[in-house]
Amino acid sequence: MIDLYYWTTSNGHKITIFLEETGLPYTIRPVNISRGDQFDSEFLKISPNNRIPAIVDHGPPDGGPPLSLFESGAILLYLAGKTGRYYPPDLRGRCEVAPATAAPRDEPGSTIPIALAATHRGRGCRSGYTGSRTRAARFPPGRGAACR
């Protein structure tokens, strides 16, 4: 079972779309970033950059202890590896999908080459950008809610 630390933003939706498409069972753990839940010490252990989405996979493929992961692109790659879906296993296949899966327009630092970029590429966090900037004053200096 996967715990998904989530709020209703585009970066959060990337992961719910993947989980729904692949049928992986998951439980939503809401992190209300408008209220500042992302700064809770327990959440920071899972997502040290104080951002959603993040996951804890209680049944990782290697049979080891629960695996926690943050950053939507990294999560998508992990889930693609776990399910064997939406990302070719071979280098040639990955090259074929790479051009179509370039960085999301609003996340120039991101270069996640993944075939489900229909979710990753089309969905940054700009939709919530204005709201998060407006809310920023409520959080500690330099720690305003933001979307990156």
Ligand SMILES: N[C@@H](CCC(=O)N[C@@H](CS)C(=O)NCC(=O)O)C(=O)O
């Ligand atoms: N590069 C990160 C961006 C994540 C991100 O910006 N999350 C926003 C919501 S969409 C957030 O949690 N903001 C809370 C904050 O900045 O305090 C990813 O792709 O996961």
